[in-house]
Structure formats: structure tokens, C-alpha cells
Amino acid sequence: MPRRAPAAPPSGSGAEAVSSSSGAGCGDAVLAVEPVRRRLASVLIDLAERHGRTSEHGTVIENVTHQMLASAAGAAREVVSRTLKVFEDEGLLRTGRARIWIRDVAKLELEAVARDI
16 A cells, blocks of 8 residues: 655644655655655645545645645655646646645545556
């Protein structure tokens, strides 16, 4: 089962929740070889489970930036921004100012555990 990128508990907003623990270890090596799409999906699912709230547009994660997601996923901000756009084009989520609405949690979960063939 793929390792999800850990998110630290919030101290009031979702921004702190994205602060990923980054220690050198075997798990980090595994995380580094996973495709960004899968790693980002895992980070988003983890944040949704821990800090998301239900809204009319889906599960919303607030106070999160592309840079915070990039740090948690171990990727460049530009790559995370492009991947979020792809997810949005596919109808999985919608982005806004420091907010992400996950429209289809089940499909995003499939992305998080998908295996390359």
C-alpha cells in the first residue's frame, strides 16, 4: 500500500496541516519515486480526512497554498499547480483562493493508490 505524505496537526487553520514532516529515511525514498500525481492525491485525501469540511461543492480544504502542497508532496510548486489544473480539468476538484474543493473523493482516492503498469 502506498505511503501517504504525513500532515502535521493544525493549530487553527489548514495552513499548518500541510507542514509535512521531513526526515531522512526509507519511507522518504519510496515517496520520492512515486509519481507527483499520486503523491499529490495522497496529500489532498489526507488533508480532506483530517481537516476538510463538507460544503455544497464537495469537501473543502481551506488555508492551503500550492507551495504548501508542493512541500508536503515533495514536488516543485509549478508541477503541483499543473497537476491541480489537470485534476480540475478531470472534474476531481476545484481550486480557489487558498481553498480546494474535492468534488469526487472516491476518484481522488483511486488516484492515490493507482499503480503504473
